[in-house]
Amino acid sequence: MKIDKQKLIDLLVDKTGMELDAVKQQLDQLIERIQEAAQKGKALEIKGFGMFYFSKEGELKFDPSDDLQTEVNFKYAGMDPVEIKKPRESADKQVEEEKEEKPEPDAEDSTAIDSVWGFDAESEEEPEKPESQKPEKKKEKTEAEDESEEQVTSSKDEPSGKKEKEEEKPFDPFADFDHGVIKSKEEISKEEEPEKKPEKDKKPEKKKTGLTPQSFVDADELEEPEKKEDDLDDIFPSFVDESKKKQPAAQSRAAQDSKQTAGKGEKKKKNPVQTLVTTIVFVLVLVVGVIVAIDFGVMDSIFGDAEPPPREVTQAVPQPQAPVDADAMENLDQDPQDEAADAADQEQPEPTEIEEVEEPADPEFGLHGSAVSIDGRYYSIILHSMRNENRAREMRDELQDEGYRAVMNPVESEEHGTMWRIGVGQFETISQAQSAASELPQNYRDNHFIGLIQ
Amino acid sequence: MDKNFIKAFREVVREEIVKKNTVEIEGLGRFEIVHNKQHQKKMDDGQVLMMPPQDVVEFTPEKTGKNED
Numbered sequence: 001m002k003i004d005k006q007k008l009i010d011l012l013v014d015k016t017g018m019e020l021d022a023v024k025q026q027l028d029q030l031i032e033r034i035q036e037a038a039q040k041g042k043a044l045e046i047k048g049f050g051m052f053y054f055s056k057e058g059e060l061k062f063d064p065s066d067d068l069q070t071e072v073n074f075k076y077a078g079m080d081p082v083e084i085k086k087p088r089e090s091a092d093k094q095v096e097e098e099k100e101e102k103p104e105p106d107a108e109d110s111t112a113i114d115s116v117w118g119f120d121a122e123s124e125e126e127p128e129k130p131e132s133q134k135p136e137k138k139k140e141k142t143e144a145e146d147e148s149e150e151q152v153t154s155s156k157d158e159p160s161g162k163k164e165k166e167e168e169k170p171f172d173p174f175a176d177f178d179h180g181v182i183k184s185k186e187e188i189s190k191e192e193e194p195e196k197k198p199e200k201d202k203k204p205e206k207k208k209t210g211l212t213p214q215s216f217v218d219a220d221e222l223e224e225p226e227k228k229e230d231d232l233d234d235i236f237p238s239f240v241d242e243s244k245k246k247q248p249a250a251q252s253r254a255a256q257d258s259k260q261t262a263g264k265g266e267k268k269k270k271n272p273v274q275t276l277v278t279t280i281v282f283v284l285v286l287v288v289g290v291i292v293a294i295d296f297g298v299m300d301s302i303f304g305d306a307e308p309p310p311r312e313v314t315q316a317v318p319q320p321q322a323p324v325d326a327d328a329m330e331n332l333d334q335d336p337q338d339e340a341a342d343a344a345d346q347e348q349p350e351p352t353e354i355e356e357v358e359e360p361a362d363p364e365f366g367l368h369g370s371a372v373s374i375d376g377r378y379y380s381i382i383l384h385s386m387r388n389e390n391r392a393r394e395m396r397d398e399l400q401d402e403g404y405r406a407v408m409n410p411v412e413s414e415e416h417g418t419m420w421r422i423g424v425g426q427f428e429t430i431s432q433a434q435s436a437a438s439e440l441p442q443n444y445r446d447n448h449f450i451g452l453i454q
Numbered sequence: 455m456d457k458n459f460i461k462a463f464r465e466v467v468r469e470e471i472v473k474k475n476t477v478e479i480e481g482l483g484r485f486e487i488v489h490n491k492q493h494q495k496k497m498d499d500g501q502v503l504m505m506p507p508q509d510v511v512e513f514t515p516e517k518t519g520k521n522e523d
Contacts (some may be wrong), residue, residue, distance in 0.1 A: 003477040011470070016464040026459040031481040049464040050511070061481060062513030072472055072487055072509050079506035084494065087501035386507050430504070449492050449506045 010043035035060070070416060075447070078411045078419030079386050082452050084430060367425035367436045368402070373406045377454035379433040380407050380423030383444055397423055409453050423451055471511060483515040 003011070004025070012023045037044040038060055044055035050064040070077055247428035357445045364372060367381075384395050392408055404424035411419045424440075427433035433450045440448065467485055470477050476486040492507040 001473075001475045004474050005478070005480045008470075008477060008479060011466045012459070012462050015466055016458055018456075018459065023459070026456055027463070027479075029478060030460070030462065031479065034482060046460060049467070050513075060513075060515035062483070062485070062511075062515075064511040064513075068511060071468060072511050074472075076506050076508055079489035081495070081503040081505050084504050085500065087497060087499040099501065121507055197492075298518065381461075447507070450504060 066415065074386070076385055076449065077387075077416050078413040078421065079382070079449055079451065082430070082450065117340075263297060364427050365428045365432065367405060367427075367439075368403055369405050371405050372426060374426055379430050380409075380421075380422040380428040380451050380453050381425050381437045381440065381444075382421050382431055382449045382451040383447065384422040385419050386422075387417065387419055388416075389420055392422055395422045407453065409451075421451055423453070426453075481516065483513055485511060485513055488512045 009020065009023050009027060011155065012018070012027065013020050016023065018026075034044050036053055038054040041054065043051050045051040046066055048067050050060050050062050050068055052060060052445075055061045064072070129309040220368070365374075365378065384392070386392050386395070396406040399422065405426060407423050407426065409423070410422050411421055413419050424444075425433060425436050427436065430450055430452075437445065439450050467477050471485050471487050476484060476489055478484045487509050488511075490505075490508045490510060493505050495503045495505050497503065
């Protein structure tokens with residue numbers, strides 16, 4: 001419908017209760033003032049309505065006030081643009097952040113730095129040593145499986161002795177040397193995992209701890225008090241470290257002493273840039289692995305499942321872990337043969353294993369049915385957005401009655417307060433949501449928006 | 455100018471355009487609501503945004519010269 005000046009005047013008369021002539025006069029006056037002001041190069045603002053002004057081209061322009069714009073746009077108020085593709089720069093930034101984060105844990109203690117440098121030096125110069133250690137480590141683990149109790153007591157002594165040594169490090173330069181190198185191997189895996197974990201909001205930790213094979217839990221517990229710095233961050237790596245640690249500590253310490261001091265000397269000479277680059281590449285590979293795992297939706301569900309303290313979990317839920325146990329053992333057993341792939345071996349199997357265990361827990365996405373509580377983010381087809389919560393609830397129920405999976409989410413908006421968005425469906429990706437939206441009835445299809453709920 | 459009148463003017467125009475009516479004021483121009491569909495917007499930095507749909511007030515001035523004198 002078109003409201004012309006005559007109709008407008010009628011409406012104004014109704015509204016104000018003024019005389020028709022008075023309204024006419026006022027309206028003319030208003031128009032005149034707007035034109036005048038604009039021609040003088042001034043803007044005329046009607047509060048709560050908008051601003052009239054002349055553009056450079058000499059055209060009268062009108063900018064609606066925020067109030068008016070919001071009111072007019074009430075249906076979509078509170079909707080913000082959704083990022084579909086990240087800006088290139090931010091992608092670069094993320095990589096930079098990863099790189100930046102790496103030095104931090106290193107800087108925490110000097111031995112860690114040593115071990116970073118030691119990484120290359122060791123793998124290049126001391127291949128025999130690890131080989132001698134690792135087969136034994138393997139044995140120990142099988143033992144651990146059978147008689148974990150015994151293992152606890154026996155291994156308790158060794159690592160604790162070791163722990164003392166580690167603690168001494170700051171005071172005894174030679175002990176430092178010993179362990180700096182022994183540790184370095186362990187630290188490589190240790191460092192890398194904790195590093196990337198913090199980036200992923202701790203979820204990876206949980207995944208790992210949740211999966212830690214039962215037989216190793218004891219070892220973990222032993223380890224815990226020893227390494228306060230790492231704490232829960234690397235329970236998984238810790239049992240690997242532990243087994244590695246034990247052997248060298250018990251047997252080849254003397255033999256290593258000489259080797260390691262020598263190796264250490266060389267290490268320092270090594271080109272730091274080269275070693276740094278190697279470690280960075282390593283870290284990136286690991287990070288990619290974790291990201292992939294997250295993409296599979298694995299982390300989220302694990303996050304929910306593995307909430308209780310890791311050690312208890314592993315003990316309390318033995319069944320799902322049984323297969324993992326065996327697999328994890330295999331992977332660890334391979335380590336001795338292929339030490340270059342050491343760290344990678346330890347990590348890559350995890351995501352795949354977890355997938356199997358966790359898949360059934362994955363939330364179902366879809367347009368119909370009833371809303372599922374999804375940990376994390378999903379896309380929904382937003383059909384309404386409103387301020388009134390009760391009304392929003394009604395709308396949601398209506399949609400639910402129509403057979404849609406109706407969801408209702410509050411969105412905090414600075415200027416409009418809390419807006420309630422009513423959407424249908426829960427989708428993993430925006431394209432799934434879009435294709436589902438294209439199949440909606442005409443009235444919904446014409447007026448929808450894909451929203452990201454998180 | 456009468457304050458009540460301004461207020462009423464503002465409200466009437468608002469109410470009418472919200473009802474999707476076009477308000478045409480001779481000597482000034484035309485107010486109407488235009489619906490912009492959601493669309494993807496590419497930024498220079500490679501970022502792609504899905505812009506929400508929007509109803510906006512659009513004002514079309516009257517042909518210049520007609521009411522100037």
